[in-house]
Amino acid sequence: MDLNSSLSSNTINVVSTLTKPTEDAKSSPTSSSSSSSSELHKPISYWPGVYHSPVTDALWNERASINERLFDIPDDAPPPTELLTRTPSESRTTIVYAFSSDSTLREQYKDPWNEFRIGKLLEDLDVLACAVSFKHCSDDDITTRPLMLVTASVDRIVLKKPISVDKDLKISGSIIWVGRSSIEIQMQVITQGNGPDDSDSVALTAKFIFVARDYKTSKAAQVNRLTPETEQEKFLFDGAEARDKARMKRGEDKKQSDKSEVNRLEASLSEGRIFCDMPALADRDSILLRDTRLENALICHPQQRNLHGRIFGGFLMHRAYELAFSTAYAFAGIVPSFLEVDHVDFYKPVDVGDFLRFKSCVLYTEHDNPDQPLIYVEVVAHVTRPEMRSSVVSNTFYFTFTVRPEAKATKNGFRLRNVVPATEEEARRVLERMDAEDLQRSQSI
Secondary structure, three states: OOHHHHOOOOEEEEOOOOOOOOOOOOOOOOOOOHHHHHOOOOOOOOOOOOOOOHHHHHHHHHHHHHHHHHHOOOOOOOOOOOOOEEOHHHHOEEEEEOOOOOHHHHHHOEOOOOOEOHHHHHHHHHHHHHHHHHHHHOOOOOOOOOOEEEEEEEEEEEEOOOOOOOOOEEEEEEEEEEOOOEEEEEEEEEEOOOOOOOOOEEEEEEEEEEEEEOOOOOOEOOOOEEOOOOHHHHHHHHHHHHHHHHHHHHHHOOOOOOHHHHHHHHHHHHHHHHHHHOHHHOOOOEEEHHHHOEEEEEEOOHHHEOOOOEEOHHHHHHHHHHHHHHHHHHHHOOOEEEEEEEEEEEOOOOEOOOEEEEEEEEEEEEOOOOOOOEEEEEEEEEEEEHHHOEEEEEEEEEEEEEEOHHHHHOOOOOOOOEEEOOOHHHHHHHHHHHHHHHHHHHHHO
16 A cells, blocks of 8 residues: 555655755645645744754644744733634644655665664654644634643653665654643554555554643643544543553552562662672673663753754654663664663753753663563753752653664674662662563553
8 A cells, every 4th residue: 555545634745854945845646735835845934943854844834823823922912711622633643754755855864774763753753743732732813822732751652663764654643632731642653565565554653741831821731622533533542541540540659668679679689789799709691780871961052942942852852762772782782673662751841051961771681582682771861050069850761672683693692681780779760660661561461
């Protein structure tokens, strides 16, 4: 099946950002409107410094009426007064990458191993999820101030099959559930089949959670209601509602320490204590968690801000992914293969000018499947303010990697080492992540 044969009316074509700013995008039969086909690559003139990529540029015209309101909000503009009821189809949006015919676009998404750059895909997923949320929350009233929508968390991003940069690709985003001020968006990355008889297939799935804030007060704001129409939409709505209740319950029951928890901590720390106290007798197939660490730092620039003037969440995920990949690479000794983003939390906003430090480590490894050993990597982002002598965690990211069998074959005697914590704080982080993974697996059965 051809990708173009199943495109909805809310379909946007992605073109290279390396073309001339005045160059019109190539018209395509999948274009949603004449304006989008003729001015899809119009330069961003409202806010030249805002973060942009092929996807943000492609989505710009789609949200132009909302975007213009964000740049000139009157001080006395009232908040939205009327909640609307919308269906998932009203905000559902698909973006299309014509990699097979656009060699320049292909170059922007290709990594050194001629594969798709996962970090850039994380950026694009965040941008599309935000665009879908804006569509759902828009009240079509130009006299009110629009809501501020921010990424609260990423529930899970799972790679189901490799993504080729040589084949056309599309990403579809749809609202599947709303609460009072929160929105869950389901994303699918769909790859083109190998031939006329080979149907398109889902290569990656993701769930993003956004929260709405009042633009002036920054307090939680109510969002438009959602009415699922089809049986599939109702099924997804019920599943998302159950997950929301489970998240609230876990928050209320947050990790009470008992005897079994103490025993688990002791067992987890036993090998680490040997490393610290009797290093000559330590297991040579193991390594201390602290010895897997990597770190980098950056100053956040205006070119990385979003429409609200803060650092774009997709940019943070991209940078975290690059460090996580490097951490797994240095640990395994061969090129790792991405499997999934297990969870991302956005605790604090990151502002222009912030000194941001990313710290990573391998939390633990699993060897249950010899053909696909697993490497669990944690990345923590800190906003550091030297003048105030403060450092605050802004984000936590959890990634899972493996190593390909063909890569292992090039390295005789390859084996991933076990990672052991040396402190109680490290042991608690490892056990909490293991418990979260076990819970996710039980829910997916």
